[in-house]
Amino acid sequence: MAPGGDSEFELIRRMTRSVACFSDQLLTGIGDDCAVVAGGAEADLLLTADLLVEGVHFDRKWFSLRQIGSKAVRVNVSDIAAMGGVPDFALVTLAIPPDVSAASLEELYAGIREAAETFRVTIAGGDLSRSPDVLVLDVMVLGTTERGRAVLRSGARVGDRIFVSGTLGAAALGLLAARTQQRGPDAESAMARQCRPEPGIGLGRALSQGRLATAMIDLSDGLSSDLAHICEASGVGAKIRLQDLPVSDSCRRLAAAMAAEPFDFVLHGGEDYALLFTAGPDAVAVFGSRRFPFTVTEIGEILSPDAGIVLEYPDGRCEALRPSGYDHFR
Ligand SMILES: [Mg+2]
Incomplete structure (x- = not known):
């Protein structure tokens, strides 16, 4: 501390x-x-x-x-x-x-x-x-x-959609797998994500050059913490839909093998170094088109600040999503 x-x-x-x-x-x-x-x-x-x-x-x-x-x-x-x-x-x-x-x-x-x-x-x-x-x-x-094209954390607006690149949770699951001496291809590929992050330079360039993203951050501390950074800088709230969060089959198997809940790692794990960004409703069509060669997943939307940051479960129930990612002073 x-x-x-x-x-x-x-x-x-x-x-x-x-x-x-x-x-x-x-x-x-x-x-x-x-x-x-x-x-x-x-x-x-x-x-x-x-x-x-x-x-x-x-x-x-x-x-x-x-x-x-x-x-x-x-x-x-x-x-x-x-x-x-x-x-x-x-x-x-x-x-x-x-x-x-x-x-x-x-x-x-x-x-x-x-x-x-x-x-x-x-x-x-x-x-x-x-x-x-x-x-x-x-x-x-x-x-x-x-000039003038850097995508800041502070540009998210009410009504924007929230996106992530790639899949989440592998890096933190990989570290747990190493600590608990899990073997096999799922543990190895997760640990590779922990050891060798792949920065999203190509995607980041496409988003800034096309003026597609309104706010952006890389996922170093974990989705719950990094989304809170965007919301705080932008003065907005947000809703994340649990069932839309991208998790690989390999991560689901690895979490099951360790009796761990994969969404703990997806929401709070950190070190995925994927990009979390917001974009106006008009940009959604671009992300689905063939001239946009990156895989991004829509996971939620930006709300007014009084809504706070909430997680929506598949049954429609919502609860506050508290930042509990990595903090080396805690
Ligand atoms: Mg960062």
């Missing part, structure tokens, strides 16, 4: 309340997936950073060093995707504990390079230090969007 018992988000709010801004180029500051900075007549710049701390964000029991390196870059690229941008440059800072040898460090860096090459990110700098105990990776990525 953090000092004062705050959640991560309350802490950020408290610490950044009186941060001064010395530039009129800052278009969107603290509180979105990336900061947006005016970059000239044609482009806006996107800045994001993510910190991975051993024992908090990963355990070397379940991840190879190559996977950890790759994931550190991928989660940053996902924040660029969540704005509809393209990643360009990265700064990579590492703190290396004594039990990571020079050969292991090369493995870690091979993972960083693999992800950087996949997403055409140029590693432009960073820093390296010894660490007394745990491995720490701090990656910052700089990206771009066309």
Whole structure:
């Protein structure tokens, strides 16, 4: 628990309340997936950073060093995707504990390079230090969007539909499967989703270039938490329909094998790094057409703020959907 018992988000709010801004180029500051900075007549710049701390964000029991390196870059690229941008440059800072040898460090860096090459990110700098105990990776990525096209968390409007890409819950189920030593193809494919997130750059680009999404976030903390971020930033409420949430057959089987409820992971699991976005009713026809080559699922709608955030069960019953995703200060 953090000092004062705050959640991560309350802490950020408290610490950044009186941060001064010395530039009129800052278009969107603290509180979105990336900061947006005016970059000239044609482009806006996107800045994001993510910190991975051993024992908090990963355990070397379940991840190879190559996977950890790759994931550190991928989660940053996902924040660029969540704005509809393209990643360009990265700064990579590492703190290396004594039990990571020079050969292991090369493995870690091979993972960083693999992800950087996949997403055409140029590693432009960073820093390296010894660490007394745990491995720490701090990656910052700089990206771009066309001017004025970054998709913020704050643009959702009453009547918009809510969509997600891909299927949900696999990453968190994969981690539970590893911890409980589940074997077999379902456990392996879920753990692959945990170790190797696939940032939705292509989808994010299509949504921003086509002006299709009104608000967007990547699913890092879990659907219940990340939807709450959109609702808070946009000043709206939302309803999610349980029966429309996309869950793979593989995840259903894996959850059953572990006597777990798959929707706990779908709603609150986190680290799927799919895109959650809202779009006006007119965009729905585009998502179903052949010129839109991405699979997205409509899962609910944006309501007025007094409706709160609710989950609708197949029998029509609704209950409050409380954010209970990942918070490493809780
Ligand atoms: Mg994010």
